[in-house]
Amino acid sequence: MTFKLITWNINSVRLRMPLIEKLIEMRDPDIICFQEIKCQNDQFPYKAFENLGYKYHAVHGQKGYHGVATVSKTPLTQIHSTDYVKMGDTRHISTCFEAGGKTINIHNFYVPAGGDEPNIEKNPKFDHKLKFIEEMKLLNANEGDTPAIIVGDLNIAPLEEDVWSHKQLLKVVSHTPIEVEGLNAIMDAGDWKDLIRQHIPTPEKVFTWWSYRSKDWKVNNRGRRLDHIWGAAELAEKLTDIEILTQARDWEKCSDHVPVIATFQF
């Protein structure tokens, strides 16, 4: 069976339902993981998703900021959230689903952006981000017989080819060496595989986010790869495609992130 998974930092789920509908019509995924839903649980558009065929929902939102949600055509079980760094933010939701006769665990993350200055003394948001990724080292790609997936906006672009200019971004939060080391430490500790880079190896540049603040995002193409899909080795073997839906950055009233689509053959 073919299984399709999408992760998308939606930057307000309520505002962008028309774009979500368009994406579903285009790609017909089995599961979609959203970040920055920017609404409380009771404001989530459950009915609209049900009408589109996504009857199962795992929603962890808060007022105004952050928030993650996983929607699915097939049942979601063992739904839970972890409050990383105990800030009370809604930045993680974990669920399980069945595919190819196996139970698979999927973690949906919205890692803190980290503020402006990459200095933990001067900038508490950067300190929060580093502590958050430190705690993520406890995640394992395999727990017993259950392989896992991490998706989401990890807000770190680890490789030189994940940013428009490695040199110019070395001191910019999202691409500093300490953040990159932290992300690599999570990968090593939990035995995770970077599925986007497995399918699109360097030196090809890959971006999933472009700032709203440039007049025309395409002119200078100053993007970063902030959104990720990682998986256990046994899932990496089953990956058949990764698509970065760059065209979505041109849609009317678009998010500043584009959908990333993974296809598996189980």
Added chain:
DNA sequence: ATGACGGATCTAATCCGA
């Protein structure tokens, strides 16, 4: 070229994103 934008919020100006 760290912002020229854009979203949510106690609808007006403020906080936040990265």
